Amino acid sequence: MCLAIPAKVISVDGTTARVTIEDVEYTASLLLLDDVKPGDFIMLHAGFAIEKVDPQEAAETLQLLLDMEKNLPN
Amino acid sequence: MKFVDEYRKKDLILSVAENLRAISRKEIILMEVCGGHTMAIHRFGLASLLPSNIRLISGPGCPVCVSSQLFIDKAMAYSKIPGTIITTYGDLIRVPGSSTSLEKERAAGSDIRIVYSALESLEIARGNPEKNVIFLGIGFETTAPATAATIIKAKKEKISNFFVLSAHKVMPPVMKALVEEGVKINGFIAPGHVTAITGTSIYNDLASVYGLGVVVSGFEPADLMQAVLMLAIQMESGTPKVEIQYQRVVHYKGNIIAQQLLDEVFVHSDDSWRGLGMIPDSGLKIRENFSSFDAEKQFTVNVPESVEPKGCICGQILRGIKTPEDCTLFAKKCSPSHPVGACMVSAEGTCATYYKYRS
Ligand code: SF4
Numbered sequence: 001m002c003l004a005i006p007a008k009v010i011s012v013d014g015t016t017a018r019v020t021i022e023d024v025e026y027t028a029s030l031l032l033l034d035d036v037k038p039g040d041f042i043m044l045h046a047g048f049a050i051e052k053v054d055p056q057e058a059a060e061t062l063q064l065l066l067d068m069e070k071n072l073p074n
Numbered sequence: 075m076k077f078v079d080e081y082r083k084k085d086l087i088l089s090v091a092e093n094l095r096a097i098s099r100k101e102i103i104l105m106e107v108c109g110g111h112t113m114a115i116h117r118f119g120l121a122s123l124l125p126s127n128i129r130l131i132s133g134p135g136c137p138v139c140v141s142s143q144l145f146i147d148k149a150m151a152y153s154k155i156p157g158t159i160i161t162t163y164g165d166l167i168r169v170p171g172s173s174t175s176l177e178k179e180r181a182a183g184s185d186i187r188i189v190y191s192a193l194e195s196l197e198i199a200r201g202n203p204e205k206n207v208i209f210l211g212i213g214f215e216t217t218a219p220a221t222a223a224t225i226i227k228a229k230k231e232k233i234s235n236f237f238v239l240s241a242h243k244v245m246p247p248v249m250k251a252l253v254e255e256g257v258k259i260n261g262f263i264a265p266g267h268v269t270a271i272t273g274t275s276i277y278n279d280l281a282s283v284y285g286l287g288v289v290v291s292g293f294e295p296a297d298l299m300q301a302v303l304m305l306a307i308q309m310e311s312g313t314p315k316v317e318i319q320y321q322r323v324v325h326y327k328g329n330i331i332a333q334q335l336l337d338e339v340f341v342h343s344d345d346s347w348r349g350l351g352m353i354p355d356s357g358l359k360i361r362e363n364f365s366s367f368d369a370e371k372q373f374t375v376n377v378p379e380s381v382e383p384k385g386c387i388c389g390q391i392l393r394g395i396k397t398p399e400d401c402t403l404f405a406k407k408c409s410p411s412h413p414v415g416a417c418m419v420s421a422e423g424t425c426a427t428y429y430k431y432r433s
Contacts, residue, residue: 046192061297
């Protein structure tokens with residue numbers, strides 16, 4: 001039940017945003033998150049945006065994992 | 075899907091597994107608290123990729139599963155009050171209560187509606203001014219802020235026929251209760267979306283007082299494997315601490331707005347958990363200020379003494395002492411289409427997960 005899914009913000013109108021997950025549109029309440037802009041990714045949980053996805057942190061985590069792949073012990 | 079598919083690449087997952095095998099020697103048991111983690115671990119077969127010295131066990135992080143029998147029975151009693159609409163998240167309606175379930179009550183004529191969001195309940199209240207709408211508030215810190223925001227909105231917009239029966243719960247007290255009860259674990263794979271709200275300070279005691287490792291993990295397979303690796307590194311070096319694997323979503327401070335809303339609307343109170351009984355300060359009750367929205371304050375119902383389903387060991391499974399395979403009803407009398415206990419109802423319940431991915 002604590003599942004949240006990354007969704008892309010297309011438009012913001014007051015405390016509500018329209019977001020897409022794989023081309024399907026949803027409404028996300030922004031009552032729990034401010035400073036949301038079109039183009040941001042948010043985590044959508046039970047109709048609410050609970051947090052933003054930080055693209056830089058995402059890239060760093062991924063890089064760390066990719067480095068692990070390179071540095072595999074033999 | 076962006077921020078999902080990247081973390082599902084097979085090579086990536088296998089390489090983390092190989093790193094893990096290279097560094098991990100100690101026998102360790104890790105508990106994944108969150109039902110979403112349990113689901114992902116089984117769905118992607120992650121346990122089979124771990125070295126044999128690392129074992130994962132499931133914990134009490136499925137809100138539908140831990141809701142007490144009394145709560146289910148109470149919800150049923152409310153549904154029988156004339157002029158009432160009950161709104162609830164999906165899974166809850168199938169949980170067998172002491173004598174019946176909300177699903178059966180609905181078939182018998184009660185107005186019980188599944189909603190995707192607490193705000194949807196408020197809209198139902200707005201559209202049905204002659205009825206009383208009672209929303210069954212379940213879920214941990216991830217979900218409770220949504221209920222808080224909805225109650226505040228109802229107050230602002232003066233909607234007086236919207237009520238909440240709160241069984242919202244918080245994670246830290248139950249994690250501590252399990253450890254104090256003596257469940258043998260070395261660390262927690264901590265729930266990512268709960269922590270996105272609360273921040274990591276709620277786990278500090280677990281590391282400093284109880285000497286446990288805590289890594290807040292994302293929900294994709296590479297996330298979970300990396301979290302296990304981080305915990306294994308902590309264990310090998312003998313330095314248990316609180317770390318975040320899920321950095322793209324979780325910050326040390328958490329979501330301050332959500333924390334403030336939680337605090338404005340709710341107060342911590344003792345609460346009863348399926349299988350674990352009463353745990354001090356583990357529940358969220360609605361504050362006096364908002365009592366006009368508190369179903370328990372506004373309606374009285376008589377609930378006969380609750381009975382747990384016979385033969386169901388869901389309670390022990392939630393404590394990490396037993397697994398579904400230890401239950402004689404598992405996959406025989408009890409299955410997702412005919413659940414005997416709550417752990418088989420929710421898709422993220424441990425029994426339902428074991429059933430779906432059993433070999
Ligand atoms: S398999 Fe069914 S009866 Fe057995 S513990 Fe799980 S939910 Fe209860």
